[in-house]
Amino acid sequence: MVFSYYPGCTLRTKAKELDRKARLAAKELGIELCEVPEWQCCGGCYPVAKDEIATKLSAVRTLMAAKEADRPVVTVCSACHNVLKRVNDDMKNDPVISDRANRYLQNEVPYQGEAEVLHFLEMLRDKVGFDRIAEKVTKPLTGRKIAAYYGCLLLRPGKVMAFDDPENPTIIEDFIRALGAEAVVYPYRNECCGAYLALEDRDSVKKKSSAVLNGAKAGGADSVITACPLCLYNLQKCGGEIPVLYFTELLFEALGLE
């Protein structure tokens, strides 16, 4: 299986482990990730202003590269995935944005959202299959109690992201179980961690993030996993004493990689 791979800026700086272990785990599972050539920043945050296209263009370029390569584009970072998926939806379903973006980019053949945007977890679930991953696990995480933290960006807006039920998701729990660990289900797994408020209102972030980690702890979790570098940062800095890891670190470990 070959996929286009879009790492994004954070995975080159703060979240190197997320990137490195995703690539190695994918290789172990027989997946070839081809990095999108000359990729640019996704934009960082999906621009909700309806009349703004300039901030969407870099995402469109990545999507066009994926269409060119004729294979789905996979991301690991929740934020990049959210931006790419939503911009792709605009290009497919919003004729005004699509038309303006195509004109600006002077595309001879207009891009109309043809690329398939996948999160790494979706790739594992839909293209590989959690049962096949369970077969590949050499060091099952038996006895570990792990809580999934989804955050907002993977799930919402539910109709566009179409990732899982935004109110009662199961994909990361299924992933945890495939690795042999016990999944801890707790109510705050799809609540916001505080996100960018970390820059100016640390108290709010503390409140939100500690609710998440306390919830996981009350459920008996020994660690929490996430796919989002910002969530990880907030939970680690403001949350509490439970270790917070990237989901790829867990996969890496269970596959017996060093």
Added chain:
Amino acid sequence: MQRIGVFVCWCGSNIAATVDVKAVAEALGKEPGVVFFEDYQYMCSEEGQNKIKNAIKDYALTGAVICSCSPRMHENTFRKAAAAAGINSFMVEIANIREQCSWIHKDKVSATEKAIVLGRAAIAKLHLNAPLTAGESPVVKRALVIGGGIAGIQTALDIADAGFEVDIVEKKPTIGGKMSQIDKTFPTLDCAACILTPKMVDVAQSEKIRIFAYSEVEAVKGFVGNFNVSIRKKARYVDEVKCTGCGLCTEKCPQKKVPNDFNLGLDQKRAIYIPFAQAVPKIATIDADYCTMLKTGKCGVCSKVCTAGAIDYKQKDTVLEEQYGAIVVATGFNPIELTKYDEFAYSQSPDVITSLEFERITNAAGPTGGTLLRPSDGTHPHKIVFVQCVGSREDGNGCGKTYCSKICCMYTAKHAMLTREKYPDTEVYVFYIDVRTPGKNFDEFYRRAVEEYGVHYIKGMVGKVSPENGKLMVRASDLIEGKQLLIDADLVVLAAAIEPDKSARPLATMLTASMDTNDFFTEAHPKLRPVESPTAGIFLSGCCQGPKDIPETVAQASACAAKVIGLLNKDKLTCNACVAHPDEMLCNGCSTCEKVCPYGAITYESKEFRMPDRTTRIRRVASVNPAVCQGCGACTVACPSGAMDLHGFSNRQIMAEVDAICK
């Protein structure tokens, strides 16, 4: 050549202020065939009608053109006047110079010009008019009511009371519907069963009413006055005649793990069951999905204990063919599925329940014997949060409904009040977007909940319910205080939106009755014909037409019965005279018209034709049932060979009108 009279109405100042009526009358007087013209202040008045009648007699008119309001308004009036003066009523044409001219224009010169053109078109058409006679069809003096809830029961009782026979088809084993599951009714708080079950008994005892319970309508053919309906009586595996309803089998059946749908799955029943004590008909039914005997052939306990010998494991579905003059749809509603509303944790905690489940928990005949207990651990809840508008009044992009479900504000006030009345140590919160309580004594009722019973009404919505340590943590916003709230509730009750029963859509297809995008049946006129479907002979009762509470449902059910009685009272129905008719020599039997006909009026028959070369040939040609045809004209447009034409609106007549306008 026709002798035509032109009558121009002023409609007070409605027309005359914008159209020069005298100029119109004079201009039209010069048209070919026009032998008389006149204008008058109110043509529809008795004096005006007399002018028409006299002119017809004095000038030996063969037709009349009335330049007035829309034909929807007074066509019938003028047709009657013409008929009284001795000419065929279809020799009257209306030129609509009010709604389509004076009301929508300001400039008198151009409006007058347009009125003349419209009159000219009517004259051109009238030249090609021919006298038409409407046919007649007999009426079967029996009505069918589909659905045996309070709507269907009331309609059936009223029709029977007028002396006509009625059949009720109910898909469940008993009639009674949703009302039989409800505990108390607002705004008077009388017990639902106490007022419903006597009506159910009346139905059972009426000589005019037959109940086909555990049955479904399978096919409908025919037309107003003459419907042929196939009804499938599902196998109960119990002989309806022999069963005495003693209930012994329902106590002895060893299969105890069957979800009890009457209690919405809150407890369990046996595989052979009678839904509730006052069921009508009181006959046991075997649930084939759970019966050990039917599944494995080993058991037979019910058959052994039944002293009446009523158990029949070999029973099969039977299909009845019945004839009816009128059909009443009373298929009712259901609360929506809440699986997509997991922010309220409905699927995650048994202590998050719907309002209908709350009714069962507080009902003396329910799973808890009427004591308010939490489904999870059977303890008494001390803090209850009610959430209104779950799935109602959404923006249309979500998974819910755009409409207001109408009944939730009142039943939530009822639940809150009754809880505080019976358990004063319980704190009750109600979260609302708006409280909507129009209705007799309704707002007073809601205010009592707030003012006398101390229910905490909070404007705002609940964002999330999370089950934690046996409690339900409810996070919500108080929009008036501008605060975030966190309430540790023991029970959360969701006022789920209501939607039409799932059987309504396929039924509408069978009946060729129209529906809106929410699958509610459409009425013939939203204000003036609220209990009739646009399809002749189909009537609407209760929530199948839109959300309604019990008082409104009963009112509509009786109104519906009055309409049915009016129909059944007639011996013959006058058909529409403007019906389609094929030119059989042009028809090539392609079936296009049959496919576009929304009323199922067109069939095909093989007919013998004498050919020019003196041979005979059998050809397949269209045939229109004039009793069913509504004259919509869809077939005349669709027919590729131009064989289909409409009496009173023939292709030639329409073209003559167009030519007159374009001249």
